[in-house]
Amino acid sequence: MGAGSARGVRLARTPGSEVSAEDFDLSDMALPDLTDGQVLVRNSWMSVDPYMRLSLPGLPGARAPISVGDVMSGAAVGVVEVSTSPALPVGAMVVSQRGWRDRFVANAAELRKVDPGVGSPSWHLGILGLTGLTAYPGIEFVLQPKAGETIFISGGAGAVGSVACQLARRRGARVLASAGSDEKCAWLVRELGVSAAVNYHSEDLGAFLARECPAGLDCYFDNVGGPTLDAALRAMRPQGRIGLCGAISQYNDDNYRAGPAEFFTIIEKSLAVNGFNAGTPGPRSPEVLAALGDLLKSGELIWKETVVDGLENAPDAFAALFRGENIGKMVVRLA
C-alpha cells in the first residue's frame, strides 16, 4: 500500500558558533510502501533538547551523528495511521526517535507504545520521557539532598531544572536556583517552592550564593556548566556533592568539552562529582517513570511546557533553547 509523502526538517549546513534556524531547511520526501510489521505514524508533538546541539557537525570532539542533508533526529510522539503490525493497531500512540518529521514509516519494533491517559501526549517527550529519566535519578539516586541541606540548581526554570527543584524541595532540602530572567525567577519562587532564585544576567552568582548560603552548598545540580559551575565550585562546602547533568552554556562553543576553571577545588574540598543522564536509571527506568506518573496524578509535581506550533518552526524552537526563551520543556506541536 502506498504511503504517500511527508515533510521533514533537515540540517542544511554546518552550524556556526551559534546554532540558528537558518541552519535547517524543510524538505518533502516520499514515504516507502509498508511491508509486514510496519506502521505509518503521524507525529503530533516533537522534542527539541539542548543535547541535540552535540549531534550536529562542526564541534571538535563531538560524535555528530547528524550530517548535512540528514533529517534532524530526536524523540517525537504520534499516532499510528496505517498498520501491518498487530502489536501497534491504528490509533495507537507511540514514541519514536525518528526526529523532526510529520509522518514516517517504521518497523513497529523500534517504536514504544505509550499510555495516552496521563496529561498531554507531549509529556512523553519530557517528564515521562528523557527529562524525567534525567532529573529524577539526579536528585533521588545521585545527589539525594536531605532535610536541612541546601542545594543549588542551575537552569532551574528549564525542563530538567524545574523537575529537579521540585523533587529536591519534596525531600525537605532548601533549594536555590538560577535562571535567565526575572520572570523565570519569580515563577521558581512562587510556583516551585524555591527559596531564592537569581537572574544570572543581572546579579553576580558568587554574591548570591555567599548571601543565601554562607555556610557553603551541600549539593549542586549543574545544567549549564561554564561560569555558573565555577561559581558553584567556589561556594561548595568541603565534602559537598555535585551532579553534572548538562552544560547548555557551552554547547555552542568549540571548547564545550573543557573543564571548569576551578576544577582543582574538587581535590581541595574533597568533592564528590557524578555525571548522569537519561541512561542512568538503566533497568530502573520503568520504576522512575511510574513514580513520576504518580506525582503528576496527585498534583505533587508541576510540569510546565513552552509550546511552539508547526514543523517548520522546530529549528527556531531549538535555537531558542540556547537563548533561554523557554520556561519548562520546549516542545513543538504539529498540526
Place this chain on the structure above:
Amino acid sequence: MGAGSARGVRLARTPGSEVSAEDFDLSDMALPDLTDGQVLVRNSWMSVDPYMRLSLPGLPGARAPISVGDVMSGAAVGVVEVSTSPALPVGAMVVSQRGWRDRFVANAAELRKVDPGVGSPSWHLGILGLTGLTAYPGIEFVLQPKAGETIFISGGAGAVGSVACQLARRRGARVLASAGSDEKCAWLVRELGVSAAVNYHSEDLGAFLARECPAGLDCYFDNVGGPTLDAALRAMRPQGRIGLCGAISQYNDDNYRAGPAEFFTIIEKSLAVNGFNAGTPGPRSPEVLAALGDLLKSGELIWKETVVDGLENAPDAFAALFRGENIGKMVVRLA
C-alpha cells in the same frame, strides 16, 4: 635556659614558572628561651611534598600561606633535646609542622609523639603520615577496585602512587601505572606487582591504555592531572570511577586550577569523580595508620624512599619532585 641558634630554609623570592633551588636560601636564626611546657627539637628528617608548591606565592588562585622571608612549612620528624614538658621528655620522637629547620622551640601541645619502633623515623613523613593517609583512603574508601577490575594509577612510582598500586593489587584488581622513566616502570612491574607500566615520556598514553584495557578502565587514581587525566577520561568505561588525589604536572602552571580538556566525558559516561586528600580519613586516621603499620610489619607493603642529605639540599630535593627524580617518597635527612 638559652636554646642557642638554628638554621632554616627560607623562601628568598617568588618562584617563576618552574620552582628552583635558587628560590630559597639558608638562614641562621636565634632560638627563644624555653618557657614552661615547651621543648627544643632537633630534626632528623624533613618532608618535601608536591602540595607544598601551592603554598608559595605567585600562583593565581592559590592560598599561598608562605611569604618571601618565611621559613618553608611542612612536616619533619625529630628528637626532643631539651624539655620543660612532662608530656615530651628528652629523647622523645616527635612530628612537627614547623618545616625546613634543623632545630626549633615549640609548645609540646603542637607536636605529635610517634613510635620509633616501625621502620625508619622518616616513615612518619610518608607511609605512616601524609602519604599513607592519602593513598589508603583513595583506594580503600573512594575507589575500592575489585577483583576483575582494572585500575590505572598515574605517578605510580611516586610516594602516594607506589602505595596505591600495592593496595589495589592486594584487592585483586589488575593495575596499570604510568611513570616518567623506564627504570621506574621496571620497578613497578618487578617489585610492586603492576601488570603493565608506561613511560609517558616515550609512549603515547592513549595507545597504552587502548592496548592494555580495550574494554575501558574501571578506575583511575590521578596523581598528575594534565594530559594524563585527559587520556584516562578518554579510556574510562561508562560508570567508571575516578579518584582525584593530585595534579603535580600542573603545579608549576599559572593555570593549575583549570579542568581537563575532556571534562565533558564525565557527563557522557556518567562517571563518578571524587576528590580526596590526607584529611579524607578524618576520625578514621588512627585506624588507617594502624592498618598500614600492620601491612609494613608483615612485609605485605613495600615502602620506598629517595633520600637527600642535608638541610641545605632541601630546596633542590623539592624542585626535583617536579622533574620526577624521586622513586617513592622524597625525604631529606639531616646530619
